[in-house]
Amino acid sequence: MQLAICAGPATTGKTSVLRHMIKKLLAQGYRPAFLKIDVQYAEEDIQLFKEFGIPTRKVYSGELCPDHCNVMVLGDALEWARECGCDVLLVETAGLCLRCSPYVTGGLGMVVLEATSGMNLPLKVGPMLSLADVAVVTKIDRVSQAEREVFRARIQDVAPSVRIREVNALYGIGIDPLVRLLEEAPAAHAGMELRGNPPVGTCTICVGKKNIGWREHFGVVRSLETDIFYQGE
Amino acid sequence: MIETITIVSGHGKDGTPEAVDQLELRMGDVVSIVGPTGSGKTTLINDIELFADGTTPTGRRVLINGAAPPDEYRENPANHPIALITQHTTFLSDLPVGEFLATHARIRSKTERDVEALLEETLEFANQLTGEPIQTEMRMTELSGGQTRALLIADATIICDTPIVLLDEVENAGIHRTRALELLRRRRKIFIFVTHDPRIALLSDYRIVMRGGKIADVLYTDAAERAYAHEVSKLDDALCILRDKIRHGERLTGHLLEVFACN
Structure with a gap:
């Protein structure tokens, strides 16, 4: 089973990119399945089922972190895809966390970024970018050549090993190289792990203490003046 | 060094082939792409910009110096030889x-x-x-x-x-077009304009005519058109002056039109 996990901030064109990949995969004789993970609303599964008639489904993570939810359900999802007779699973995540990333040690990790999100975005998204295999840049015709180049250069600065692919997600131009990367990626296998370390997440706010100000809390706390950059492991 | 871009033709929206088998753009060429709205002008420059390889909706392929573009254009975007300026840019x-x-x-x-x-x-x-x-x-x-x-x-x-610059309908925003063409021509590059502007079209070496999503014709600017280009520029200048007057809150008079007619 080939696996692609796709992350990226909201409205960057994740679904459009995957839609074009599905079209190409079907044309090449693959049998793709699609899973959408979102927090509280998604209809990509319905759209893609209507368009392609492929097995699709969605999971709402609710109050669980959506990337955490991905880890929980991925094993079952691979099993589901296999039972549907599929040989590729495309997972579209909610893609909103800047502290961790949903990619696993098998398959292809894709992050979809839009060139319109400002030249500093690559510096802000953290492991969602740096742990991906490929950064797909959309909306490239909307910004000046200058911003587009600075955007690419900043991706290369923070994530030198991540490949960059610019695509036109409306017309489906530049999608073939992504399908090739998916084919070349190591197949999903037993014993896969999350690529990155989860962030520090054990604080009293996480468990429901809602008071404002660090003096009200215990465990992992910080004041405005503390200049610690918390890092996992 | 890039010397040529070749557009190996594909097909229109109805699946019928384009009017030319292939089109070679040479370094230094100034080219216009013309055609009604929806005729496929922007799709053509998108094909060029992302080096279509037969898999885009038009089936076109784009070659650099007669061969498939090297992977390094995609691998290292800093080496990408095309700059694109669109109407949304x-x-x-x-x-x-x-x-x-x-x-x-x-x-x-x-x-x-x-x-x-x-x-x-x-x-x-x-x-x-x-x-x-x-x-x-x-x-x-x-x-x-x-x-x-x-x-x-x-x-x-x-x-x-970059050796290749694509400009998609840049004329609508009040720049000196004749001056732009003059300055651009001093640089050895391939300039491709998507345009509705007679002034830019006539100052180009040739224009690619789009219809129904495909290349319907290629028209070289002939001597008569070149001679005519000057008149077109004057007409266009006259309209620009009128536009400026409107902009600055002035009244237009019949007298202005007579002055233009004498020029």
């Missing part, structure tokens, strides 16, 4: 102009002295295209439509300095 940054251009120049060149020189040259170029001079301390988002277009073109031409 804009600056999102709100940095001051000088700082913005320096950021761009720095990723393109090595030394601070180069950066200074590039910055100066870019502004000088842009200011020849727009009536309202751009200053280094202005914020990018404060620039007018004309200033923005002028700076986009100057930045793509001088700082990017």
Whole structure:
């Protein structure tokens, strides 16, 4: 089973990119399945089922972190895809966390970024970018050549090993190289792990203490003046 | 060194083939793409920009120097030989102009002295295209439509300095088009304009005519059209003067039209 996990901030064109990949995969004789993970609303599964008639489904993570939810359900999802007779699973995540990333040690990790999100975005998204295999840049015709180049250069600065692919997600131009990367990626296998370390997440706010100000809390706390950059492991 | 781009033709929206088998654009060519709305002009430049390889909706392939473009164009975007300016293209940054251009120049060149020189040259170029001079301390988002277009073109031409520049309907934003063509022609590049503007079309070496999603014809600008280009420019200038007068709250008089007729 080939696996692609796709992350990226909201409205960057994740679904459009995957839609074009599905079209190409079907044309090449693959049998793709699609899973959408979102927090509280998604209809990509319905759209893609209507368009392609492929097995699709969605999971709402609710109050669980959506990337955490991905880890929980991925094993079952691979099993589901296999039972549907599929040989590729495309997972579209909610893609909103800047502290961790949903990619696993098998398959292809894709992050979809839009060139319109400002030249500093690559510096802000953290492991969602740096742990991906490929950064797909959309909306490239909307910004000046200058911003587009600075955007690419900043991706290369923070994530030198991540490949960059610019695509036109409306017309489906530049999608073939992504399908090739998916084919070349190591197949999903037993014993896969999350690529990155989860962030520090054990604080009293996480468990429901809602008071404002660090003096009200215990465990992992910080004041405005503390200049610690918390890092996992 | 890039010497040619070849468009190996595909098919229109109805699946019928294009009028030419292939079209070779040579270094130094200034080319217009013309055709009604929806005829496939923008799709053609998108095909060129992302090096279509037979898998886009048109089935076209784009070759560089007669061969498939090297992977390094995709692998290392800094080597990408095409700059694209579309009708939607804009600056999102709100940095001051000088700082913005320096950021761009720095990723393109090595030394601070180069950066200074590039910055100066870019502004000088842009200011020849727009009536309202751009200053280094202005914020990018404060620039007018004309200033923005002028700076986009100057930045793509001088700082990017890519061998191929695609300009999609840049005429609508008040830049000096004849001056732009003159300045651009001094640089050895392939310029491709998507345009409805007779002035730009006639100053091009040839124009690709689009219809129903495919290349329907290629028209070389002939001697008669070249001669006529001057008249077209005058007409266009006259309209520009009228437009300016309206803009500045003046009244138009029949007298103005007579003056233009005598010119």
